[in-house]
Structures are given as C-alpha cells and as structure tokens.
Amino acid sequence: SAVISQKPSRDICQRGTSLTIQCQVDSQVTMMFWYRQQPGQSLTLIATANQGSEATYESGFVIDKFPISRPNLTFSTLTVSNMSPEDSSIYLCSAGDSTYEQYFGPGTRLTVT
Amino acid sequence: AQSVTQLGSHVSVSEGALVLLRCNYSSSVPPYLFWYVQYPNQGLQLLLKYTSAATLVKGINGFEAEFKKSETSFHLTKPSAHMSDAAEYFCAVSEGATDKLIFGTGTRLQVFP
Numbered sequence: 665s666a667v668i669s670q671k672p673s674r675d676i677c678q679r680g681t682s683l684t685i686q687c688q689v690d691s692q693v694t695m696m697f698w699y700r701q702q703p704g705q706s707l708t709l710i711a712t713a714n715q716g717s718e719a720t721y722e723s724g725f726v727i728d729k730f731p732i733s734r735p736n737l738t739f740s741t742l743t744v745s746n747m748s749p750e751d752s753s754i755y756l757c758s759a760g761d762s763t764y765e766q767y768f769g770p771g772t773r774l775t776v777t
Numbered sequence: 778a779q780s781v782t783q784l785g786s787h788v789s790v791s792e793g794a795l796v797l798l799r800c801n802y803s804s805s806v807p808p809y810l811f812w813y814v815q816y817p818n819q820g821l822q823l824l825l826k827y828t829s830a831a832t833l834v835k836g837i838n839g840f841e842a843e844f845k846k847s848e849t850s851f852h853l854t855k856p857s858a859h860m861s862d863a864a865e866y867f868c869a870v871s872e873g874a875t876d877k878l879i880f881g882t883g884t885r886l887q888v889f890p
Contacts, residue, residue: 668820697877706867707821707880722877726791757818758878765811768821 666691666759668769676775677747684743685772687757692737694760698730701754701771710755713740747776779804781868783881788847791889796840796855798884800868810851811878812842816864824852824866827851838862863888 667690677683687696696713711732712720719732729774734740746749784799802808808826813821825836832844842853851868868881 706882707878710877713875758821760876765823765826766825768813770820777855 666693666761666767667668668755668757668759668767669689670769670772672772673770674773674775676777679776681747682743682745683747683774685755685757687740687742687759689738689759689767689770691761695735696734697758697760697766698732698740699756699758701756703753707756710742712724713742743751744774747774749776752776779808779870779872779879780880781870783866783884784830785806785884787881787885787887789887789889792860793857796853796858796862796886798853798866798868798886800842800853800881801849802851802868802870804870804872806872810842810868811871812836812840812845812851812853813865813867813869813880814838815867815883821867824853835874848856858886858888860888860890862886 669688670678671686697709698710700710701707710725711721713732713734715734728746731743752775754771754773756771758766780803782801808868811826814824815821824840825834825884827834827844837839840855844849844851865883867883869878871878
C-alpha cells in the first residue's frame with residue numbers, strides 16, 4: 665500500500681488569495697487524483713494529475729481556478745486560485761496503483777474568510 | 778455514465794446489532810466497486826473492493842460486501858456493530874484499474890450502546 669501525506673493539513677485564507685496544497689506519495693504510482701469534499705458532502709473529482717502532461721479536469725473545474733502540477737511519479741500540487749468562501753472545503757489527494765485501489769491522503773481543510 | 782446510489786444518509790444501530798449499508802450502482806461495463814470509511818477529521822480508508830473475482834468480498838474490521846449483478850447492488854454488512862464503527866461510509870464505482878472513482882453521497886453510521 666501507499667502512504668500519502670498532504671501539506672498543509674488546514675489553513676484559513678482570505679478571499680482573493682491563492683493556496684497551494686502539496687501531496688507526497690511514499691512510492692511511485694501511475695495516477696494521482698485531486699478531490700473536493702464540501703462540508704457534509706461526498707467527494708467530487710476535480711482532476712487527474714498526469715505526470716509529464718497537463719491535468720485532465722472534470723466538468724465544472726477549470727485550470728485557471730485549480731492549476732495542478734505533477735513533476736514526477738510521487739508528487740503533485742493543487743492550487744486553489746482567487747479564493748472565495750465557496751471554496752471552503754476539504755481537498756483530498758489520492759494515488760492509484762495497479763491493484764485496483766486508490767489510497768487517500770488525510771486531506772487539507774481550507775476555510776476562506 | 779457510471780453512478781452509485783446509497784440509500785439512507787443516516788443509519789443507527791445498537792452495539793452488537795447487524796450493520797447493513799446499501800449501495801446500488803449503474804454501469805455500462807463490468808464495474809469495480811469499493812467501500813471506503815471516513816472517520817471524523819480523517820481521510821478515506823479502503824474497507825474492501827470488488828474487481829470481478831469472488832462475489833462475496835471480505836474486508837477489514839469484520840466488514841463484507843456481496844456483489845449482486847442481477848440487483849446491481851453491493852451492500853456492506855457487518856454481523857455485530859462496535860462503537861468504533863461509527864463513521865461515514867462511501868460506496869464508489871470505477872471503470873478500470875486506476876480510473877477515476879465516482880462516489881455515492883455517503884451514509885453516516887451511528888452506533889448506540
């Protein structure tokens with residue numbers, strides 16, 4: 665299994681600013697994903713972070729708002745840009761390997777004031 | 778398009794009672810199905826997975842789930858609930874080994890002494 669860490673674990677930010685969330689995996693993985701979990705809600709996939717190419721975004725999410733980088737097979741970042749209170753959520757990173765399962769990080773709790 | 782439906786956003790059981798959390802899926806191809814658990818203020822942990830092998834899948838912490846194609850269901854059960862089982866449970870479906878996960882809306886399990 666893979667162990668995933670995220671930084672920061674939580675943050676309180678002012679509207680209009682940006683926050684970059686880091687996701688580190690302890691082993692090489694084929695795919696990494698970013699999810700959003702709004703308060704009391706389920707998880708929604710934001711994008712698939714592709715190593716060496718642009719991320720693949722789901723409907724309703726755009727690169728200008730959620731730029732993603734994946735420079736290698738163990739690391740990815742998600743930036744939440746020009747934040748508004750509606751962006752207050754838990755952001756989770758997950759990593760998929762070849763055994764038909766994804767491992768999740770502990771999440772980043774973001775509050776935008 | 779794939780989807781999962783979790784019947785019952787809240788389930789309450791007494792300690793020692795049977796736990797039954799319902800999940801129905803929709804998929805145009807043979808699905809991979811998962812159950813995840815989320816404890817308060819934590820990320821998601823994989824409980825069990827179905828990947829077209831045995832239809833009765835055993836997971837961690839005494840949980841198991843049965844894949845029933847005729848009913849398009851993948852319900853999660855545990856014979857005897859513990860207080861420590863109180864958490865949010867998510868059913869998810871995927872089309873492939875490392876494809877994106879589509880999550881249900883979640884079921885919050887409460888266990889009373």
